[in-house]
Amino acid sequence: MLTPPESPGLPLLSVSLPDPGDGTGPLAVDPKKFRDELVVAADWVADYLSRIRQRPVAQPVPLEHRRALAEGGMPQEGQDLGALLEFVGQAVAPYPTGNGHPAFFAWINSPPSPAGVIAELLATAVNATCGMGEHALMDLERGVVRDLAALAGMAPATGGVLTSGGSMANLLCLGAARTWFLRGHEATDGPAYDQAHARLTAYHSDQAHMSVAKAAATIGLPPWRLRAVPTTAERRMDVEALKAMIDADLASGLLPFCVVSNLGSTASGAVDPIEAITQVCRSRGMWHHADGAWGGLGAMVPELAPLYRGVADLDSLTVDPHKTLSVPVGCGAALVTDPDRLREAFTYRASYLDGDQDWPWMSDYTIELTRPGTRALTLWATLHQLGRAGVSSLLQHYQDLARYLSRRVQAHPALELCSDGPLPVVCFRLAAGTALDRPEARADLHTAVAARVQARGHAYLATVCHDGETVLRACFCNYLTTADDVDTLLEEVRAAAQHLSTA
Structure with missing residues (x-):
């Protein structure tokens, strides 16, 4: 061991430090406790993703809850690891944006790939x-x-x-x-x-x-x-x-x-x-x-x-x-x-x-x-789960769903197709005879229809400006989405329009 030279007039300080290998410190966790909490968290993640269809597509965050989260509030004493999962389950998970749900058609947001979820955890542990x-x-x-x-x-x-x-x-x-x-x-x-x-x-x-x-x-x-x-x-x-x-x-x-x-x-x-x-x-x-x-x-x-x-x-x-x-x-x-x-x-x-x-x-x-190293590993894991053939098949799946929605809209007496692609997005509107004759009134109705569909929680779509008019827009980028989800979307649009036109 090297001994530091003495400096005249400056006495050496004697500092007592804990043994870095004794497992103590504010972030240290017993290995068995850590493993147990990881297993519980893994079960929660698997259950959360498997039950995504059973929950509302989206759920607004109550104003009081938003304020409470935004105010912060750190405890004086540290909490047990189990409090983390309890907090996520009660304060975060019940309020999704909706992009994980197969009936979410609003924005180009996707659910996480299974391989990506696992890779994210592994890359976080490596922490490169x-x-x-x-x-x-x-x-x-x-x-x-x-x-x-x-x-x-x-x-x-x-x-x-x-x-x-x-x-x-x-x-x-x-x-x-x-x-x-x-x-x-x-x-x-x-x-x-x-x-x-x-x-x-x-x-x-x-x-x-x-x-x-x-x-x-x-x-x-x-x-x-x-x-x-x-x-x-x-x-x-x-x-x-x-x-x-x-x-x-x-x-x-x-x-x-x-x-x-x-x-x-x-x-x-x-x-x-x-x-x-x-x-x-x-x-x-x-x-x-x-x-x-x-x-x-x-x-x-x-x-x-x-x-x-x-x-x-x-x-x-x-x-x-x-x-x-x-x-x-x-x-x-x-x-x-x-x-x-x-x-x-x-x-x-x-x-x-x-x-x-x-x-x-x-x-x-x-x-x-x-x-973060998470980007590289989650991408690698997803690409290797898919392979080149899987990438092509996944993208084709989105094209097929968009084509199905376009055909359903064209066959629907109360709807009109505005545009469809070439990428998997479909813009449509309520037919003029069923949505009032004034363009501005129809635009307001489209906005109200989208809002009501979103609020009901069975499907979710957005609006967009098309040739100067606000119309309905649905895009496809969720590998869980099926034709049944498209049918649900159209039924929700029909029900919302009927409710609003008779209210």
Whole structure:
């Protein structure tokens, strides 16, 4: 043992510390007690997921309960582990958003895959920081990113990083696009940067997800330099309008640097013309990023594959495995054809952090330094539970359910189909003769119908703006959903409309 040298005038302090191996301390738990609580928790999880159909789809949180939760309140003395499960069972679990229920059709939220649930627990126990250092889960992340890119149909060299979701992935890809563009113009710092950055413009369709505007704002792009490109009757980006907008900006001295296309719009499931947009970008020295948070893997579905020609030529793509693949929430992906472009945008060095340049730390590809290993393991587990055939079958299942709902709506005398896809989303409305003749009255009725359906708890759908009118919208991304759940939804819509029209 090393003995510290004595310092003149500074007596050595004698400090009594507990033996670190004696199992004491505020977080220590008897191993048997810990194992018993894990078994009880596992039983609770299995029971919760198996009984999901028997509970209401969603249940509002009472105002007093919300206030109590939001106020906090930490006890003076610590509690037994058993109190945790009791708290979740009484204060959290009874108030689901609804996305785990097979009759939930409102938003693109999925239930967790069985493999993902188990992997989440295992990864939490391993507790890796997948941003720095050397850990097997970082290498596993590289592998699952390549697997995702292959499923999407991207170029073999594609790499990237897992993220918290599509919002973060869109931000990273726009940040990489900006750095790439400014490097090409030798304007990465100083006055040259200031002058060039003040003229950057980006483009997206008028059907883009709001996260694109958030990402643009975060990288310093003001709203007036983010262009919303009109869409066609099929809600696909109008390429001729895009060309005209870019050329007008070039003529006025601005610097168009990126186009964001949709591979599955949230409102209607539209897919923008990939090849035509890429051609525009190449001819004008721009980056083409595709937001495929929902529909990025659509090439795996034979009927959708023609819409995805040209994916391999994208510069970057956002995909959310926690949507269509049912990986537990918190797993998105930023896929970049040349992953070095992510590193150029986000690598920073410090004397206390010096990564291996042959095996770069994953923090080099993102703004996060501390990153959970749960993303990589839950994605790996889900992909291996499914296999490529399972991914294709799962996505086809959603297409089949959407087609079934479309046929039911078209055959229903009190309903009218507004749009259906091509991705699995169906927008419909009450027929004019059954929903009052004034458009504004019908829009109000649609809002009221959705609210009543949600409140009854047997099914859940949302509304959306379609050609200036509020209509009903149902999307499919739950592997538990069946045709019976679709029938339940339509019966709930019919009953709600009848109740409201006679009230």
